[in-house]
Amino acid sequence: MTAASITVSETPLVLYALRRADDALILGHRLSEWCGHAPMLEEDMALANMGLDLLGQARELYAYAAKVEGKDNTEDTFAYLRDVRQYRNLLLVEQQNGDFARTMVRQFFYSTFADLYWRAMMNSRDATLAAIAAKSEKESAYHLRHSSEWMVRLGDGTEESHRRAQAAIDDLWAFTGEMFSVDDSERGLIDAGIAVDPETLRSQWLKIVSGVLGEATLARPANDWMQKGGRIGHHTEHLGHLLSELQSMQRTFPGATW
Amino acid sequence: MVNHVTRDMELRQRAWDAAAQVVDPEIPVLTIADLGVLRDVSVHDGEIEVAITPTYSGCPAMNMIAVEIEAALERAGFHKPTVRTVLSPAWTTDWMSDDGRRKLKDYGIAPPQAGSGRRALFGVEQVACPQCGSTDTETLSEFGSTSCKALWRCKSCREPFDYFKCH
Numbered sequence: 033m034t035a036a037s038i039t040v041s042e043t044p045l046v047l048y049a050l051r052r053a054d055d056a057l058i059l060g061h062r063l064s065e066w067c068g069h070a071p072m073l074e075e076d077m078a079l080a081n082m083g084l085d086l087l088g089q090a091r092e093l094y095a096y097a098a099k100v101e102g103k104d105n106t107e108d109t110f111a112y113l114r115d116v117r118q119y120r121n122l123l124l125v126e127q128q129n130g131d132f133a134r135t136m137v138r139q140f141f142y143s144t145f146a147d148l149y150w151r152a153m154m155n156s157r158d159a160t161l162a163a164i165a166a167k168s169e170k171e172s173a174y175h176l177r178h179s180s181e182w183m184v185r186l187g188d189g190t191e192e193s194h195r196r197a198q199a200a201i202d203d204l205w206a207f208t209g210e211m212f213s214v215d216d217s218e219r220g221l222i223d224a225g226i227a228v229d230p231e232t233l234r235s236q237w238l239k240i241v242s243g244v245l246g247e248a249t250l251a252r253p254a255n256d257w258m259q260k261g262g263r264i265g266h267h268t269e270h271l272g273h274l275l276s277e278l279q280s281m282q283r284t285f286p287g288a289t290w
Numbered sequence: 291m292v293n294h295v296t297r298d299m300e301l302r303q304r305a306w307d308a309a310a311q312v313v314d315p316e317i318p319v320l321t322i323a324d325l326g327v328l329r330d331v332s333v334h335d336g337e338i339e340v341a342i343t344p345t346y347s348g349c350p351a352m353n354m355i356a357v358e359i360e361a362a363l364e365r366a367g368f369h370k371p372t373v374r375t376v377l378s379p380a381w382t383t384d385w386m387s388d389d390g391r392r393k394l395k396d397y398g399i400a401p402p403q404a405g406s407g408r409r410a411l412f413g414v415e416q417v418a419c420p421q422c423g424s425t426d427t428e429t430l431s432e433f434g435s436t437s438c439k440a441l442w443r444c445k446s447c448r449e450p451f452d453y454f455k456c457h
Contacts, residue, residue: 081433087347
């Protein structure tokens with residue numbers, strides 16, 4: 033027996049909270065996959081710590097989405113009982129860990145964005161979102177610092193670490209544009225002062241990324257063609273595999289607790 | 291009416307005192323009052339509601355702290371107390387009491403530097419070794435055994451130590 037997927041009434045605010053929650057959950061899950069496998073003990077702890085922060089942010093956002101939706105859904109059903117097409121995360125965060133450089137590049141791109149995003153969201157007219165942002169912003173600052181330091185260490189390290197970091201940047205660059213895209217559902221919330229307009233963060237994001245890459249002797253890709261689709265449920269093949277692991281217990285033993 | 295108000299104040303104080311005894315499961319020398327995690331205690335028609343605030347979003351100690359508060363209040367004679375989590379204003383290490391900082395240091399954990407803004411983290415921190423007091427120290431790992439700690443090392447006495455991160 034397997035548990036059926038839930039249905040979600042995606043009003044603009046519910047969808048908005050779910051998109052941010054899904055980013056945090058999926059990236060947090062990816063980081064948790066490193067647990068016990070990181071190149072050194074300190075890094076194992078760092079990746080697990082960052083994953084834990086992201087999981088905490090996801091829980092707060094799911095709980096809020098559930099409250100706004102006002103139906104039977106909970107933070108758990110959002111995480112465990114939505115199928116891949118119902119997930120609304122950025123394509124960037126579902127990309128596989130690959131080697132350590134790839135994990136760090138993915139983290140660096142996302143953390144640079146998240147740090148700016150949460151800080152802007154602290155001014156939201158929605159008190160709950162502003163409160164979640166105020167907590168998350170402190171955490172993202174640590175993630176940004178940690179991943180920035182690794183960018184420099186890898187890029188300006190050995191020939192091999194440089195090559196791997198550059199390859200990861202070149203591969204993941206096409207997934208960064210989606211962070212700044214806005215659809216009609218979100219436009220209304222931006223106009224109401226509830227959501228953050230990511231377009232206003234783009235130049236700062238580029239400036240931070242370019243600065244760190246420069247220090248790391250790494251190159252910013254010239255190709256600016258961008259991939260998208262995650263926000264409307266069109267994912268890469270990797271998310272389904274991730275969810276099959278994340279959800280296997282609840283799908284197999286519906287409602288299981290311990 | 292006056293009696294009711296006085297009674298509620300007494301109840302609130304008793305409930306606060308009971309909740310304030312609960313310790314952080316990861317740092318058992320600190321109570322949740324020392325940490326600033328205990329935010330508020332209120333009384334409605336004789337029912338007690340306790341508000342706590344998380345240090346870090348994903349801190350797994352929060353569930354345990356909530357359960358311990360309920361148990362402490364029931365031991366103190368309060369029936370069916372409720373514990374709710376508040377996020378705003380966001381917790382910072384500046385809320386940690388001076389007493390709490392002293393207890394942390396005695397326990398071997400360097401306390402967070404009072405009054406330092408988080409953005410100051412990007413500068414160089416001067417963390418004193420909780421064992422020997424030397425400031426000749428260095429970071430081993432930004433992330434430690436719990437969300438709220440980093441791992442440092444003293445270059446004078448050569449001992450590693452936990453540092454409670456500024457937040």
